[in-house]
Amino acid sequence: MRVAVIGFGMMGRQIAQVFAQHGHEVSVTDENPIAVKSGLEEIVHGPYGVESAVAKAKITREEGTKTLEQIRSAADLNDACKAADLVIEAIYEHLPLKQEVFAKLESAAPENALLASNTSTLTVSKIGTRLSKKERLLGMHFFNPAQITKLVEIVKTRQTSERAIQKAAKIVETIGKTPIIAHDEPGFIANRLGLTLYMEASALLEEGTAKIRDIDLAMKLGYNHPMGPFELADFVGLDTRLRNLEALFQATGDEKWIPPKALREMVNQGYLGDPSRRKDSKGGYQEFFKTTP
Ligand SMILES: NC(=O)c1ccc[n+]([C@@H]2O[C@H](COP(=O)([O-])OP(=O)(O)OC[C@H]3O[C@@H](n4cnc5c(N)ncnc54)[C@H](O)[C@@H]3O)[C@@H](O)[C@H]2O)c1
Structure with missing residues (x-):
């Protein structure tokens, strides 16, 4: 073929x-x-x-x-x-x-x-x-x-x-x-589920309930996910993740898909996720939050 x-x-x-x-x-x-x-x-x-x-x-x-x-x-x-x-x-x-x-x-x-x-x-x-x-x-x-x-x-x-x-x-x-x-509904199956988890993980981080490492470990060790939600976002690319959320929000008008502030800030500052996968990236979640008070 x-x-x-x-x-x-x-x-x-x-x-x-x-x-x-x-x-x-x-x-x-x-x-x-x-x-x-x-x-x-x-x-x-x-x-x-x-x-x-x-x-x-x-x-x-x-x-x-x-x-x-x-x-x-x-x-x-x-x-x-x-x-x-x-x-x-x-x-x-x-x-x-x-x-x-x-x-x-x-x-x-x-x-x-x-x-x-x-x-x-x-x-x-x-x-x-x-x-x-x-x-x-x-x-x-x-x-x-x-x-x-x-x-x-x-x-x-x-x-x-x-x-x-x-x-x-x-x-x-x-x-x-x-x-x-x-x-053909926004997010189909996998992203509707996966992005829901990411949005909840972002809320936990923003509220200060837990740190990046611990949120990631909760899903890896507690639920057997191969990567935690932030690790996965870094892996996917934070600019792509941002576009995905913007597209979902635009398609549904549902505020639950408004991208987290931190994600937008990371992308604006050139933190696009895992630098071994995105050569032009300054880093991902760990790097950004290390430099951000
Ligand atoms: N990154 C992921 O983990 C992932 C997973 C599944 C699906 N997707 C989807 O796959 C698509 C691509 O994502 P990606 O992560 O590979 O993005 P990317 O930014 O790595 O690559 C996109 C490529 O498209 C090229 N491009 C842009 N406009 C073009 C045009 N008009 N004609 C030809 N080339 C053009 C760009 O130069 C770039 O090389 C998106 O729709 C994304 O939502 C991404």
Whole structure:
């Protein structure tokens, strides 16, 4: 199968690697050429990249080499999509930008290609408002790091055809993931639950009830979560987390999604989360709260 990935940031590169590792041909594009270069580099040498997978014997050296051969950097969106069976958009969580990309996909991708967004929180039907044929529009929401996490949320709009959903679910299974289906409601399943936990964690911190470390440990040791809510926010990227909450608030008008003040302050000051994952970040929760009285 031929897959086009539009937006080669944190998620785009992970998604591209997963499809390539499962034998699919992947064309990638990003408006920022530096993102393409660093993305390809991360697919080779990143913490979940091909070299690491070979070293951990998750794949053979030959499979690693084949994976890298399957990924092509396309000249632009049209070039990336021209023969695609599936297009996955993974650009910033920003509705007008995504709408613009999907308007272009209509003519850039073959008529029978599935058009999917990796959005975490935006309404998929709104992303595709400018498409004339909406049966093939859906959400295909991967979880970070996509090379490891087993879940993909498939989002069904009122106009997505049952055939498109079945096809998407099958594709997800071919790359070793488990699909779950959600209707096109803000936050779908996983983020509505996950962000609720994050908002409560932020309230505990703001009230002074507990410290970052202890809130994180409560969920890790008490509930067996692999990461605490702040650790996970740093891992996801604090700018992305902020955009997700803004999108949820905009979609629902519900004040419970108004982003915590500290999160906005961190992003404004360049604390974008884990610096090993975001090279331009000054740090995450621990670093910010160490320097903030
Ligand atoms: N970060 C996460 O943990 C996570 C998890 C699941 C889903 N998502 C969703 O995935 C999407 C991408 O998130 P991310 O964390 O990878 O963001 P990111 O900021 O790391 O990457 C976004 C990339 O999109 C590129 N871009 C922006 N506008 C573009 C355009 N018009 N055409 C082509 N490229 C463009 C940027 O240059 C950047 O490289 C968002 O919708 C986000 O909500 C993120």
